[in-house]
Amino acid sequence: MIAHLALPRILRLGGGAVREIGDVVASLGLTRPLVVTDSFLVGTGAAERMIKDLTAAGVSPRLFADTVADPTTDSLAAGVLAIREHGSDSVIGFGGGSPMDTAKALGLLGRQGGQMRDYKAPRANSGPALPVIAVPTTAGSGSEATQFTVISDSSGGEKMLCVGPAFLPVAAVIDYELTVSMPPRLTSDTGVDALTHAIEAYVSTKANPFSDNLALVAIGTIGRVLRRAYADGDDLEAREQMMLAATTAGMAFSNSSVALVHGMSRPIGAHFGVAHGLSNAMLLPAVTAFSVRAAPARYGDCARALGVATGLDDNATAAGNLVSALTELCRDLRVPTPATYGIDSDRWHELIPVMAEQALASGSPANNPRVPADTEIRGLYEQIYS
Structure with a gap:
């Protein structure tokens, strides 16, 4: 049997690793990331700190904090618009599984357009897609290292599994200190x-x-x-x-x-x-x-x-x-x-x-x-x- 394997190109692991996000983005030759997160991480100040760290590294980020739990096709529209307005060359998924799933979907839609239902399994999606950098804040989904995203179809309620290398983050920054606040x-x-x-x-x-x-x-x-x-x-x-x-x-x-x-x-x-x-x-x-x-x-x-x-x-x-x-x-x-x-x-x-x-x-x-x-x-x- 021949196994076809796919892993992120870059992994940063350890307490405090999130502060190196600017270095990770810059090392990939990227300059205009869309930071995809949620209102909770805006409220804690974590999203603002990430924006400051990116800016200090010479990167020009834009914040998108309108993700929803269990992202839907409707919830992606504003993110696609943000990518176009900012001229984003990359997407940072910062949060739990929902922000990371959103970031992966936006990476594909930001390059290819269309609707997520066009990309659901059994279709295998190889790209092109904007590169995604994943920064998980929960210890569970593993989405930072997978070639999957799950988006619910707003018109029918189906949770659509979308697969392929196009959804695999190019880099993951894994900082366990971000999980300490989890209830x-x-x-x-x-x-x-x-x-x-x-x-x-x-x-x-x-x-x-x-x-x-x-x-x-x-x-x-x-x-x-x-x-x-x-x-x-x-x-x-x-x-x-x-x-x-x-x-x-x-x-x-x-x-x-x-x-x-x-x-x-x-x-x-x-x-x-x-x-x-x-x-x-x-x-x-x-x-x-x-x-x-x-x-x-x-x-x-x-x-x-x-x-x-x-x-x-x-x-x-x-x-x-x-x-x-x-x-x-x-x-x-x-x-x-x-x-x-x-x-x-x-x-x-x-x-x-x-x-x-x-x-x-x-x-x-x-x-x-x-x-x-x-x-x-x-x-x-x-x-x-x-």
């Missing part, structure tokens, strides 16, 4: 998101030796420190390790794929406004339990990496331990069910057929070790509700 709920949701990326990258039918190694390292790290980061946001060692694990997991699934959890997660976010990491967490134990019998050796390896099985355990036992451990982890992190989150039962069950259809159409379930039928996806949605 426990966000720490939990993004952390389980990163764990889901790593597990799905490893069990995916598109896995390869390169992604395997990254995935297992990320699983082991998250197993050791996620509860610590959740319990004590000032635990800097846990914050640093979670940030590294999220990026590592991002590299893993970007060079493998995600699978059934993600396929089922996107419709939950689209129809009920549930954050992506949280909808992954709602699904992860049940989908893993559904899938383990199709690849006990792969799931057994995940259990051993997570520290809930040893080499003395056979694969079936180890895989069973993984399901139990994920259930316990989500309980410890107080992950709600759709019911306890407040989603109306009638509306949930009314939309199950639509969500199952959208999950299958995304293509991600086809990468799962056990490829589900429509009726099985419906059953899983029924199962996780309460």
